[in-house]
Amino acid sequence: MNEHTIAPADVTRVTCIGAGVIGGGWIAHFLARGYHVTAWDPASDTESKLHRLIEAAWPALTELGLAEGASRENLTIAPTLEEAVSSAQFVQESAPETLELKQDLLARIDAATPADVVVSSSTSGYGMTEMQAHCPTPQRLVVGHPFNPPYLIPLVEVVGGEKTEHRAVRWASEFFEIAGKSVITMDREVPGFIANRLQEAIWREALHMVANGEATPAQIDTSITEGPGLRWPLLGPCLTFHLAGGEGGMAHMLDHFGPSLKSPWTRLEAPELTDDLRDRMVQGCEEAADGRSIADLVSDRDRAIIDVMRAIDGVRRGDS
Amino acid sequence: MNEHTIAPADVTRVTCIGAGVIGGGWIAHFLARGYHVTAWDPASDTESKLHRLIEAAWPALTELGLAEGASRENLTIAPTLEEAVSSAQFVQESAPETLELKQDLLARIDAATPADVVVSSSTSGYGMTEMQAHCPTPQRLVVGHPFNPPYLIPLVEVVGGEKTEHRAVRWASEFFEIAGKSVITMDREVPGFIANRLQEAIWREALHMVANGEATPAQIDTSITEGPGLRWPLLGPCLTFHLAGGEGGMAHMLDHFGPSLKSPWTRLEAPELTDDLRDRMVQGCEEAADGRSIADLVSDRDRAIIDVMRAIDGVRRGDS
Numbered sequence: 001m002n003e004h005t006i007a008p009a010d011v012t013r014v015t016c017i018g019a020g021v022i023g024g025g026w027i028a029h030f031l032a033r034g035y036h037v038t039a040w041d042p043a044s045d046t047e048s049k050l051h052r053l054i055e056a057a058w059p060a061l062t063e064l065g066l067a068e069g070a071s072r073e074n075l076t077i078a079p080t081l082e083e084a085v086s087s088a089q090f091v092q093e094s095a096p097e098t099l100e101l102k103q104d105l106l107a108r109i110d111a112a113t114p115a116d117v118v119v120s121s122s123t124s125g126y127g128m129t130e131m132q133a134h135c136p137t138p139q140r141l142v143v144g145h146p147f148n149p150p151y152l153i154p155l156v157e158v159v160g161g162e163k164t165e166h167r168a169v170r171w172a173s174e175f176f177e178i179a180g181k182s183v184i185t186m187d188r189e190v191p192g193f194i195a196n197r198l199q200e201a202i203w204r205e206a207l208h209m210v211a212n213g214e215a216t217p218a219q220i221d222t223s224i225t226e227g228p229g230l231r232w233p234l235l236g237p238c239l240t241f242h243l244a245g246g247e248g249g250m251a252h253m254l255d256h257f258g259p260s261l262k263s264p265w266t267r268l269e270a271p272e273l274t275d276d277l278r279d280r281m282v283q284g285c286e287e288a289a290d291g292r293s294i295a296d297l298v299s300d301r302d303r304a305i306i307d308v309m310r311a312i313d314g315v316r317r318g319d320s
Numbered sequence: 321m322n323e324h325t326i327a328p329a330d331v332t333r334v335t336c337i338g339a340g341v342i343g344g345g346w347i348a349h350f351l352a353r354g355y356h357v358t359a360w361d362p363a364s365d366t367e368s369k370l371h372r373l374i375e376a377a378w379p380a381l382t383e384l385g386l387a388e389g390a391s392r393e394n395l396t397i398a399p400t401l402e403e404a405v406s407s408a409q410f411v412q413e414s415a416p417e418t419l420e421l422k423q424d425l426l427a428r429i430d431a432a433t434p435a436d437v438v439v440s441s442s443t444s445g446y447g448m449t450e451m452q453a454h455c456p457t458p459q460r461l462v463v464g465h466p467f468n469p470p471y472l473i474p475l476v477e478v479v480g481g482e483k484t485e486h487r488a489v490r491w492a493s494e495f496f497e498i499a500g501k502s503v504i505t506m507d508r509e510v511p512g513f514i515a516n517r518l519q520e521a522i523w524r525e526a527l528h529m530v531a532n533g534e535a536t537p538a539q540i541d542t543s544i545t546e547g548p549g550l551r552w553p554l555l556g557p558c559l560t561f562h563l564a565g566g567e568g569g570m571a572h573m574l575d576h577f578g579p580s581l582k583s584p585w586t587r588l589e590a591p592e593l594t595d596d597l598r599d600r601m602v603q604g605c606e607e608a609a610d611g612r613s614i615a616d617l618v619s620d621r622d623r624a625i626i627d628v629m630r631a632i633d634g635v636r637r638g639d640s
Binding site: 021057060063064097125147148149152153154155157182184186187188190191192193194195196197198199200201202203204205206207208209210211213214215216217218219220221222223224225226227228229230231232233234235236237238239241243244246260261263264265266267268269270271272273274276277280281284285287288300302303304305306307308309310311312314315316 | 341377380383384417445467468469472473474475477502504506507508510511512513514515516517518519520521522523524525526527528529530531533534535536537538539540541542543544545546547548549550551552553554555556557558559561563564566580581583584585586587588589590591592593594596597600601604605607608620622623624625626627628629630631632634635636
């Protein structure tokens, strides 16, 4: 990317490389947001699979509200990777999670994409530093990690590699926001980024419990869907525990329940609860609460739990 | 408990010992389900605090649907613990989380409660084996661990201690189900039970990330509320990964992505993925899926994500 880079708000054409579940989900999302999408995938049945995926997603996307000019007709399948990216204004790569494959593919994309265009990878497992190793212009490559299905789940985690320019990261974050996603911009690479580290911690604890005969998969799922899972769509783990501290919030929670961090409630060892960590959590919760009092948060939480339970009951009963 | 124990469906009177946030939440729940509740708490302002809590919860409980005969008038504050339990048909203890306090309180409750009545503790941190140490008739003591707020979150984890009779555990599970809760009956004591072990794994990973400057509390919360948190009210972690395996489900997921368990995506070490663990996960997911195909689950998931996002948007906008 350079001084001629298009402004994120001016992008009208997006290229998606890879059209499986994730790539196809991105394509459905970009079409619904009104972009012209060019797709390429080496599989021979790409066109038919992609049409099925988009057909299946379109009613939901229509219900959520299509952008002006959004149409399934705005999709072009390119015959080669090079043609797909040659006039791209933004490229999203969603190939299988194999490092060598990603390295080679990103090098090919990088070589064929105009120099002022940002290239983003959907990888969930690799850092951009290792993936951009063979790229001629690695400074415009970023990770833009979505969640399945990308046309519904808003989260995208954006982070660069060692050779990525900061402005490419900033550009990608701004573009994803404009394209309707909720963006977390990370300052540095961490394996698994943020959400997958938290998910993976739950997943490994769950596997340990099953391996030890302490719980069945059905019990594990019920413990989430009938319990904390009902709070998490509104309040993440930090604000959830901010409320657990009562009127004293996170400060009270850490000062009084800090010792329980040493309890064997998971196989994951706790960090040392230093004064610095305590203060970061307290200030971070203030920031996340964004002016909402504990009473406001409790009242919103209760409202959200009721509405989420009703929404889920409706789905379980098969209401349309 | 003995052969004269009342049937769970015949219970009309419940005693709650401790009337703080959790005890008060239980009282609101039992009143809404039509029970007569007797409460005792050593604090001098119990009555006024309890009335405020019940007043605040009642509109939500009314909206969710009160049981026949449910009334806030069906609450009696007893002057002593002994009077509170003397004619109880079921006792729920929700005292502060201090082992010595719980041991002494449960011994007092046990001594004063009719022998054929089940006594349950709301503890989130202790096992019944250590709590029942000083009880004269420990065989009728169980853990019945709720989630905050107990009048909204359905989950209750039920487990006995070493001296608890199996029929007391069975009785409590049946009673909680009748009283409108979603019950997980555990075969054996595990520190933190199930949901809190999973929550605690997320929490510790989150604390590590903040301590290392890898993420802020606000980013951690956003990564859940805009990401996997939108799926968890419908599908727990096991069925979520069952879908991540595509048409092959959990079997495909473990056989193909098993090696990623070794990735440093969390500080929690993974268990060895033995054939036995693999088979338990695959069979457990079949059981949890309960006849629903992958396509059914995907379609329900998408419906649920949309409805949950709408519910949360409504709460954020302040719709009533």
